[in-house]
Amino acid sequence: MNPVDKVREFRATVKSAVARARARTHAATLGRPGVLGAVLRVLVAVLGFVLGRSWMLVRATLAWAGRHLPLSVFGLVLAGLLWLGLEASGWPGDRLVGPVIVWALFWSPGLLFGAWAAIAPGAYRRSRLRVWYVRRWLTGTPALWGRKGSEAVGTAAGLGVRQPDGGVLVPGIKVRFAPGAAVLRLNVVVGQTVDDIVRAASRIVTAYGAHGHELRPVKPGVVDLVLFTVARLAARTATMPADHVDPFRVGVVTAGRRRDGGLLDLIVRGRHTLVVGATGAGKGSVLWSVAGGMAPAVHAGFVRLWGVDLKQGIEVDTGRALFGHVAYDAREAVRVLEALVQVMQERGARMRGVSRNHAPTPDEPLHVLVVDELADLMAYSGDFEIKREAERLLSKLLTQGRALGVVVVGCVQNPRQEALGGTRNLWPQKVALRLDSDVETDMVLDAAARLAPAHEINKNDQGTAYLVTEDGTPTLVRFDYWPDDLIRAAANRYPAPAYPDALPASPAARDLVADAASAWLAAGGHLAALDDTSANPRPVDDGPVNDNPVNDGAATSTSERPKRKRSPRKSTRNRRPADATTQTVTDNATGSTGNTTSEETNS
Numbered sequence: 001m002n003p004v005d006k007v008r009e010f011r012a013t014v015k016s017a018v019a020r021a022r023a024r025t026h027a028a029t030l031g032r033p034g035v036l037g038a039v040l041r042v043l044v045a046v047l048g049f050v051l052g053r054s055w056m057l058v059r060a061t062l063a064w065a066g067r068h069l070p071l072s073v074f075g076l077v078l079a080g081l082l083w084l085g086l087e088a089s090g091w092p093g094d095r096l097v098g099p100v101i102v103w104a105l106f107w108s109p110g111l112l113f114g115a116w117a118a119i120a121p122g123a124y125r126r127s128r129l130r131v132w133y134v135r136r137w138l139t140g141t142p143a144l145w146g147r148k149g150s151e152a153v154g155t156a157a158g159l160g161v162r163q164p165d166g167g168v169l170v171p172g173i174k175v176r177f178a179p180g181a182a183v184l185r186l187n188v189v190v191g192q193t194v195d196d197i198v199r200a201a202s203r204i205v206t207a208y209g210a211h212g213h214e215l216r217p218v219k220p221g222v223v224d225l226v227l228f229t230v231a232r233l234a235a236r237t238a239t240m241p242a243d244h245v246d247p248f249r250v251g252v253v254t255a256g257r258r259r260d261g262g263l264l265d266l267i268v269r270g271r272h273t274l275v276v277g278a279t280g281a282g283k284g285s286v287l288w289s290v291a292g293g294m295a296p297a298v299h300a301g302f303v304r305l306w307g308v309d310l311k312q313g314i315e316v317d318t319g320r321a322l323f324g325h326v327a328y329d330a331r332e333a334v335r336v337l338e339a340l341v342q343v344m345q346e347r348g349a350r351m352r353g354v355s356r357n358h359a360p361t362p363d364e365p366l367h368v369l370v371v372d373e374l375a376d377l378m379a380y381s382g383d384f385e386i387k388r389e390a391e392r393l394l395s396k397l398l399t400q401g402r403a404l405g406v407v408v409v410g411c412v413q414n415p416r417q418e419a420l421g422g423t424r425n426l427w428p429q430k431v432a433l434r435l436d437s438d439v440e441t442d443m444v445l446d447a448a449a450r451l452a453p454a455h456e457i458n459k460n461d462q463g464t465a466y467l468v469t470e471d472g473t474p475t476l477v478r479f480d481y482w483p484d485d486l487i488r489a490a491a492n493r494y495p496a497p498a499y500p501d502a503l504p505a506s507p508a509a510r511d512l513v514a515d516a517a518s519a520w521l522a523a524g525g526h527l528a529a530l531d532d533t534s535a536n537p538r539p540v541d542d543g544p545v546n547d548n549p550v551n552d553g554a555a556t557s558t559s560e561r562p563k564r565k566r567s568p569r570k571s572t573r574n575r576r577p578a579d580a581t582t583q584t585v586t587d588n589a590t591g592s593t594g595n596t597t598s599e600e601t602n603s
């Protein structure tokens with residue numbers, strides 16, 4: 001037998017001997033039948049509980065003492081000296097009580113932490129306070145968080161400015177902690193610009209071992225450098241938006257979470273939004289956060305949704321009842337764009353000399369055009385004339401629409417020139433989901449790309465994106481996941497009203513439904529009306545009915561429409577998000593985000 005086999009055999013023998021011994025011990029003690037066994041089990045459980053809680057008490061107290069070493073050592077030494085003094089003087093009473101009181105006074109915060117940890121170990125572990133302490137401890141640089149430490153880091157990162165007298169002046173740095181982040185407030189010194197801080201930022205981030213950073217201007221000469229200690233954002237499932245519509249918040253949707261844990265309020269009104277992401281990056285989450293999040297406002301008439309979905313309507317059709325009109329082919333898309341340009345021009349004429357910014361009302365709603373895949377319209381639709389016309393009209397909307405209450409949310413997989421045509425620089429707000437390469441990140445985000453490495457977003461973090469608003473500040477966010485059931489439920493609950501000026505259906509849209517209808521009829525179904533399918537259909541249930549005579553007969557109840565098979569690619573939307581748990585569809589939810597489906601993680 002060779003030596004390797006001998007070692008293997010020996011290890012197997014030892015393993016089985018240990019297993020046998022454990023089984024015997026267990027049978028003789030805890031596994032014992034009868035009263036004795038039960039008593040032993042209770043005893044072990046009680047002992048385990050007492051030892052566990054005592055350990056938590058000692059651990060938390062010592063952890064505090066370790067973090068406040070000078071104070072705790074001073075308390076111990078003082079108590080020791082007092083005891084020695086009492087012993088030496090031959091004190092007649094108890095010589096321990098006094099020193100113990102002195103020690104307990106100095107260690108009281110630690111003892112309180114210990115008591116808390118012993119009473120509620122779970123809460124103690126989870127508590128932000130502890131996370132905060134541990135983070136400071138684990139980063140191994142507690143001194144860096146102090147004023148002197150942070151200023152030393154600033155100097156090392158190249159933020160010092162040499163003075164005429166030879167000294168070095170460093171920006172004043174104040175540190176404060178927020179959940180998942182530490183915020184360094186930097187006061188720029190004379191001879192320095194905010195650009196110097198931008199340049200030094202990545203060095204400071206590395207010094208602190210942070211997972212990322214953001215620069216937020218506070219006022220001239222003062223900048224907040226936010227260092228993130230959280231590496232990933234938890235996946236969440238959206239909930240049914242509440243039916244209350246605040247006229248001042250029309251066009252603002254609660255779409256997910258920001259990296260600092262706050263709610264992400266995505267402003268759609270007054271800005272066009274370009275959503276870019278590789279396939280499977282979660283563009284659907286952004287699209288439905290906008291369309292679904294605005295559903296109550298759509299139903300109340302404050303917002304009118306238009307759709308362009310040249311992939312057979314597979315994405316938009318899930319929530320079809322929310323949309324006034326959806327284009328399924330390029331020619332139809334041009335008609336939609338023309339209609340919106342006309343809305344814009346008419347509104348411009350009405351607003352001229354009266355107002356510079358449009359405020360949505362049911363009479364003058366905010367028009368939101370959602371384009372599922374821009375490249376299908378701008379690059380892949382066959383007819384050159386149509387492409388050119390689409391690009392011209394879209395550019396017109398992008399340059400003039402926002403002040404007039406006509407905005408576009410455009411999604412695209414590939415940010416290259418051909419997919420966006422000449423519109424690339426016309427999007428004031430960008431959402432960069434996971435991208436395939438740094439070249440693409442540069443293309444989408446330009447100057448902001450340096451602070452928003454979208455190509456580094458993990459494949460499993462669908463819906464995670466850098467949101468770059470008009471001021472160019474990137475924020476890492478995660479959009480809520482909208483499962484199909486929730487989209488359908490929202491569309492049922494908040495269908496768009498009937499629009500008197502709805503565009504008539506295109507032949508393509510009629511064909512699309514006619515095909516599906518014949519398939520359905522062939523399967524023994526029954527069909528009521530097939531006339532106008534592009535104009536907004538009625539919801540699935542008996543909810544609010546289209547009371548407008550113009551559209552009433554034309555609207556086709558989706559309950560009567562055959563269900564179209566979703567393509568295999570899109571059927572991924574039906575999957576649960578990678579790390580999501582149950583979906584929540586609560587009708588009276590507050591509109592904020594729903595289940596946390598995985599914990600925010602530090603790495």
Ligand SMILES: Nc1ncnc2c1ncn2[C@@H]1O[C@H](COP(=O)(O)OP(=O)(O)OP(=O)(O)O)[C@@H](O)[C@H]1O
Binds near residue numbers: 278462570
């Ligand atoms: N916010 C999210 N949180 C967790 N998982 C998500 C989220 N958004 C999407 N996913 C998961 O990622 C899958 C793909 O998402 P989605 O279809 O929205 O991607 P996409 O960018 O639209 O892809 P494509 O460009 O191919 O249409 C979904 O089926 C879902 O499982």
